[in-house]
Amino acid sequence: MSLPKSRLLVIGCVWPEPNSSAAGSRILQLLEFFLAENYEITFVSTAARSEFAVDLEKMNIASQVIIMNHPSFDELLKKIRPDLVLFDRFMTEEQFGWRVDETCPDAVKILDTEDLHFLRKTRTEAYKKNISAESLYFDVDITKREIGSIYRCDLSLIISEVEMDLLQKEFKIAKNLLHYLPFLLETISYENKAKLPPFNERQNFISIGNFLHEPNWNAVLYLKEKIWPLIRQQLPNSNLEIYGAYPSQKVWNLNNEKEGFIVKGRARNAEYVMKNAKVCLAPIQFGAGLKGKLIQAMQCGTPSVTTSIGAEGIPGALDWNGFITNDPKEFAEKSVRLYSEEKLWKNSVENGFRIINSRFNKEAFQQDFSERLTDLVQNLNFYRQKNFIGKMLQHHQHRSTYFMAKFIEEKEKNKKTAG
Template identity: 60%
Template sequence: MDQFKKLLIIGSVWPEPNSSAAGTRMLQLISLFKEEGFVVTFASPAMDSDFMVDLELEEVIKKTITLNCSSFDVFVKELNPSVVLFDRFMMEEQFGWRVSENSPEALRLLDTEDLHCLRVARQRAFKEKRAFVEADLLVEEVAKREIASILRCDLSLMISEYEMQLLTETFKIDSLLLFYLPFLLEEISNADIDKLPSFEERKNFVFIGNFLHEPNWNAVQYLKETIWPLIKKQLPKAVLNVYGAYPSQKVLQLNNVKEGFIVKGRAANASEVVQEARVVLAPLRFGAGIKGKLLEAMQCGTPSGTTSIGAESMYGDLDWNGFITDDPEVFAKEAVALYQDEKLWLEGQKNGVEIINHRYLRGFFEDDFMKKIKWLQANLQEHRLNNFMGSLLQHHALKSTKYMSMWIEAKNKI
C-alpha cells in the first residue's frame, strides 16, 4: 500500500449523517480522499450508536481506540498514515501528541467544523444579556485550547469565511495554516426543482436540528415562547413541526397540539420532512459555522427565515432564500408573508438555488484542496519551520495534555 495514500481520521463520535450536518460533512471529506485514492481508516473512542453510518459500506476501515492509553501509539505506528485528520480540536488535544511522536511525518489536519470558542463566547454573552464583541474571544478559556490546537496542526479546514477572518485578524493566525472548505454540494438544476413539491403541495412550518447542540435547543425555546405565538395570532391554523435527533424530556414537553407546536423528535428522512414543509424557521440567537439545516432547506427548495447569526458567512453578496432578521416581531411578520405569498416564496426558492450553485459546489474546491494536500506533503519540513508557534507548542515543556494523559493512563493501571 502506498504510504502516501493512507488517511487516518480521529473522531469524537462515529459519523451520523442523518443526525447532524457534521456527520454529512465528514462523509463529504471521506469521499474527497477516497476519490484521490486514499485508503481511509476512521478511529474513535466513542461507543457505537444505532444511527451511525455503516463505515464498511463506505469502504472505510473502522477502529475503536481508547483515550489515555498507549495502545493508540502501537496502532498509529503500525498504520503509519500519511495524513491524519482530527475531527474537532478536542481530538487533537487527546491524540495529537501521540501522532506527533509515533508518526511524525504524517500531515496533521484539523477539521474545525465551526469555531468552538466563538459559539461558547456568543452563548456566554447571550446569557449575560449583552452584545457579543470579538474581544470576548481573547478572554475565553476554550479559545486558548482551540487556537493552540490550530497552531499545532499543519492545516485547519474552515467552513466559515467570517471565522477565517477572526483567526487571521483577532488571533493573528498565519493564513497558510487555514483552508476554506465549506460543505461540498452538487449543482441544482431547474429539472431538480421541478421534481420537488410545489408551493400548493406543501404545508406547515418546520424546524429541524440536533438537540445535543445548544443553539438548536435555545432556538426552539425562542420559537415556543416568543415567535410562534406571534405567527399563530396571524395564522390561527398554522402548524410548526419540530424535528431533531436526541430530544430530551424538556424538548418533548414543549409539544402542544392545541397551539400547533408539534415536537416530532428524530426525522426518519430529513430531506423528506423539509421538502414537505412550506417554510423552514431557524431563529438562532448564538452559534458559529455555517448551518447545515439552512443549506438543506435550499437543496429541498424550501425558503427559510433565520437570524444574522443563522445566515452568517453563508450567502456572500447574493440574496437570501427567504428573510433574515433579529427582531421577533419582524420575524413573525416575514414568516407569515413567506408562507402566504407564492411569488415571494418562489423568489426565495430561486435565491436558495443560486446560493448553492454559486458558493457550495464540490467542483469549486476539490482540486485546490488536493493540490494543497500534495504541496504540504512535498514541503512539510519547510512548512513546519515557518510555523514556529506551532513547533513551540509541540515543545515538551508546554505539553500539559500529554502529561495529563500519561498520568491518567498510569493511574488506570493501579
C-alpha cells in the same frame, strides 16, 4: 504496477451521523473527498458507536473504537503508518496529537474545526449575559486551547469566511495555516428542481436541529414563546413541526397540538420532511459555523426565515432564500408572507438554488483542496519551519500531556495489580 495508496487516519470526536447534525454531514463529505482521492482510510473514535452512525464498512473505510490515554493507540499508529491524520475537532488533537508527533512525526496533521468552538461558546455566554462576545473570546480557556491546536497542526479547515477573517485579522494567524473549505455540495440542476414539491403541495412550517446543540434548543424555545403565537394569530390553521435528534423531556413538554406546535423528534429522513414543508424557521440567537438546516432547506427548495447569526457565512453577497431579521415581530410577519404569497415563495426558492450552486460548488472546492494538500505534502518541512509558534506549543504540550498520560496509565496498571 500501481502505486500504493496514501493512508489517512481520521480521529473522530463522535461517529458520523449525517442525518443528525451538520457536523455529521461535514465529516462524511470529507471522507468521500479522500476516497475519491484514492486514500486508504481508517476512522477511529473513543465514543461508543451509535445506531444512527453511517456504516463506514460499506464505504470501504476501516473503523475501530480506541481508548484515551492508552499505549494501544501508539501500536495502532505503528500498524497503520498514516501519511495524513485528520482530527475531527480540536479536542481530539489535544488528546492524540502528541502521540501522532512521537510515533509518526512525518504525518501531515489536519484539523477540521467543524466550526470555531470558542466562538460558539463565547457567543452563548455573551447572549446569556447580554454583553458582547468580543469582550470574552480573548480571555477564556477554550480560545487558547483551540488556537493552540490550530498552530500545532499543519493545516486547519475553516468552514466559514467569517471565521477565516476572525482568525486572520483578530488572532493574526498566518493564512498558510488555514484553508477555507465550506460544505461540499452537488449543484442543483433543472431536473432536480423539477422533482421538488411545488408551493401548493406543501404545508406547515418546520424547525429542525440536533437538540444536543444548545443553540437549537434555544431557537425552539424562542419560537414557542415569542414568534409562533404571532404567526398563529394570522394563520390559525397552520402548524409548526419541530424535528431534531436527541430530544430531551423538556423538548417533548413543548408539544401542544391545540396551538399547532408539534414536536416530532428525530426525523427518519430529514430531506423528506424538509422538502415537504412550506417554510423553515430558524431564529438562532447564538452559535458559529454554517447552519446545516438552512443549507438543506435551500437544497430542498424550502424558503427560510432566520437571524443574522443563522445566515452567517452562507449567502455572501447573494440574496437570502427568504428573510433575515433579528426582531421577533418582523420575523413572524415575514414568515406569514413567505407562507402565503406564492410569487414571493418561488423567488425565494430560486435565491436558495443560486446560493447552493455558486457558494458551495463541490467540484471547485475539491479541486482547490486537492492542490493545497499536494503542495503541503511536498513542502511539509518548509511550512513547518515557518510555523515557529506551532513548534513551541508542541514542545510544551508534549511534555504536559505526556506526563499526564503516563500518570493515568500507571494509575490503571496499579488498579489492575491491586485487583
